[in-house]
Amino acid sequence: MKILALPLVAILLLISLSPVAADEIKVKTSGGTQKIGSEGSGDLAYYSLSALNEIMGGRLGWNRAGYSVQFDLNGNRFGFVVGSPYVNLNDTVYNIILPARVLRGELFIPAGTFTPILNLACPENVTWDGGGATLRIDSEWYNVTDVTIAAKQNGVLIEIFMPSPLKFEIYESEGNWLNIDFPGGRINRGKILSAINTRHVRKINAFQFDSSAQVSFRLRRNYKKFHHSYKTDPGRLQIAIEDARFNPDSAISNLNRIGPDEKIDVIVIDAGHGGKDYGAIGRHKKTREKDINLEIAKNLAKMIRKDKQFKVIMTRSKDKYVSLDDRARIANEAKADLFISIHCNSSPKQSANGFQVFYLAPAKNDAARAAAQLENAPFLLDNAAVDKQEEGDLAFILNDMIQTEFITESADLAYMADIEMRKRLKIRPRGVDHAGFFVLNSVYMPSILVEAAFISNKNEEKKLRDKKYRKKVAESIYETVKRFKAKYERI
Ligand SMILES: [Zn+2]
Numbered sequence: 001m002k003i004l005a006l007p008l009v010a011i012l013l014l015i016s017l018s019p020v021a022a023d024e025i026k027v028k029t030s031g032g033t034q035k036i037g038s039e040g041s042g043d044l045a046y047y048s049l050s051a052l053n054e055i056m057g058g059r060l061g062w063n064r065a066g067y068s069v070q071f072d073l074n075g076n077r078f079g080f081v082v083g084s085p086y087v088n089l090n091d092t093v094y095n096i097i098l099p100a101r102v103l104r105g106e107l108f109i110p111a112g113t114f115t116p117i118l119n120l121a122c123p124e125n126v127t128w129d130g131g132g133a134t135l136r137i138d139s140e141w142y143n144v145t146d147v148t149i150a151a152k153q154n155g156v157l158i159e160i161f162m163p164s165p166l167k168f169e170i171y172e173s174e175g176n177w178l179n180i181d182f183p184g185g186r187i188n189r190g191k192i193l194s195a196i197n198t199r200h201v202r203k204i205n206a207f208q209f210d211s212s213a214q215v216s217f218r219l220r221r222n223y224k225k226f227h228h229s230y231k232t233d234p235g236r237l238q239i240a241i242e243d244a245r246f247n248p249d250s251a252i253s254n255l256n257r258i259g260p261d262e263k264i265d266v267i268v269i270d271a272g273h274g275g276k277d278y279g280a281i282g283r284h285k286k287t288r289e290k291d292i293n294l295e296i297a298k299n300l301a302k303m304i305r306k307d308k309q310f311k312v313i314m315t316r317s318k319d320k321y322v323s324l325d326d327r328a329r330i331a332n333e334a335k336a337d338l339f340i341s342i343h344c345n346s347s348p349k350q351s352a353n354g355f356q357v358f359y360l361a362p363a364k365n366d367a368a369r370a371a372a373q374l375e376n377a378p379f380l381l382d383n384a385a386v387d388k389q390e391e392g393d394l395a396f397i398l399n400d401m402i403q404t405e406f407i408t409e410s411a412d413l414a415y416m417a418d419i420e421m422r423k424r425l426k427i428r429p430r431g432v433d434h435a436g437f438f439v440l441n442s443v444y445m446p447s448i449l450v451e452a453a454f455i456s457n458k459n460e461e462k463k464l465r466d467k468k469y470r471k472k473v474a475e476s477i478y479e480t481v482k483r484f485k486a487k488y489e490r491i
Helices: 008-017 049-056 111-120 189-193 289-306 324-333 366-382 388-393 402-424 458-464 467-488
Strands: 023-029 032-039 046-048 059-062 068-073 076-081 086-089 092-095 101-103 106-110 125-129 134-138 146-152 155-161 169-173 177-183 201-208 212-219 225-231 236-242 266-271 311-314 338-345 355-360 429-435 447-454
Touching: 023 049, 032 049, 032 106, 046 049, 046 101, 049 059, 049 068, 049 106, 049 134, 086 111, 106 111, 111 125, 146 189, 155 212, 177 236, 189 201, 266 289, 266 324, 289 311, 289 338, 289 447, 289 467, 338 467, 355 402, 402 429, 402 447, 402 467, 447 458, 447 467, 458 467
Parallel strands: 023 134, 266 311, 266 338, 338 447, 355 429
Antiparallel strands: 023 032, 032 046, 046 106, 059 068, 068 076, 076 086, 086 092, 101 106, 125 134, 146 155, 155 236, 169 177, 177 212, 201 212, 225 236, 355 447
16 A cells, blocks of 8 residues: 555645546446546536546557547547547547546546547447436447458458348449448447458448448459348348459468359268168167168158259168268268268167267267267278277377368257257257267268167167158258258358
8 A cells, every 4th residue: 555655744635636526427338337527517518538448448648748648449549639629530630619628637528529429439339418417338239230251262252240130222333332221220330340351352431320321342353243142140141242353362262162152052961871881779679770870861861852952962872881981972072061961879878868969079078989989880890900099089080170171060050950859859859969970070061960869779769660750850950951051051
């Protein structure tokens, strides 16, 4: 406590110099209400810039001579001059009618006229309510919240995020400008302007008007065509600008293309095991996993084929042996968009039960590892040279993590499948897990492995033998495919 070291006279002097009951205004943010120093009221209300800065997290500095203040906030710079009714924001001068004043050693700014200018520099919506002496900093106010700009192999994809669908109008204008008007739009200007990606877009403009908003992109060069569509989950307007001459560097050349090739329409259905590889065997009725897998796969293929927007490829449509390598090759050569492997689980523990969905990632727990080992068994048959030591932790399977590129999508696909199966199957959901399945590891697309139930469990073996149950599994996966398409398909 430094102050105790001061002589008593100095302490008394400090107390007598401090202001007597200064005015206060309220600052309302999502985090609650705080009070900051103010002066005057109504149209003449001023607030303390340094107190506001404490709340907003900017940087404030006086010049050496003590007549001007620089205020940095969210990458914007304000300049004030004591006694002047002008404020400079990023080299544009605004008239705030009343002069900036120094009171009690702090800079005070007129609330009514400065707040709209402050708002230009904030990702939140900042408004001043003179009657209630309240400054509101509202981050939930926007209906156009963000923009991303991503390079694709043959162009650029601009996404404008809006939590719910909003009317919009897109038009081009002189100088490679692409403009989007949002009647009723309330845009998060700060966030949108910071999305600038100068390699593809020279400039972004964002204007908030009273009853509409506009976002404009000045593209690096002329472009031939663009398509747009609204996507959900999260809600966003996608604008795909096709231009082969964008010619991105090799670092991003492996990114997905936009345009017709980006359709999610080729689905590979992989019935696990087959031929000499029986998979697991039911304990009570000697049901063969390979047969159940094929039945479900055929059921699913029939459903998806009826839906004309998809094309289905099966890694096997009869009882024959297909190596894991071949399954992956079939999917990769077809340039499939999704890979769905269908299996039944098995455990030495008779009571083990439930359905489960896996996607590829390093196995994180013993159960996932055991499931992976079971399903990878044919790989071991195919590659007798594999070191038994490595087999234990599946290191050999995970050497080649081609699939890592799709882990996010695969995980999402797995969670969607889990949700759909929970809706339809009356058995225990074991949740989503990840494991090192070889067949998933070597396909170049989002992929999951579904364990429809435990064939080693008496009750569930019975279910797996039931046509109605198998149909429900197929329905769940079909629904999953449709949901995934709706979420991920580019235009
Ligand atoms: Zn299996």
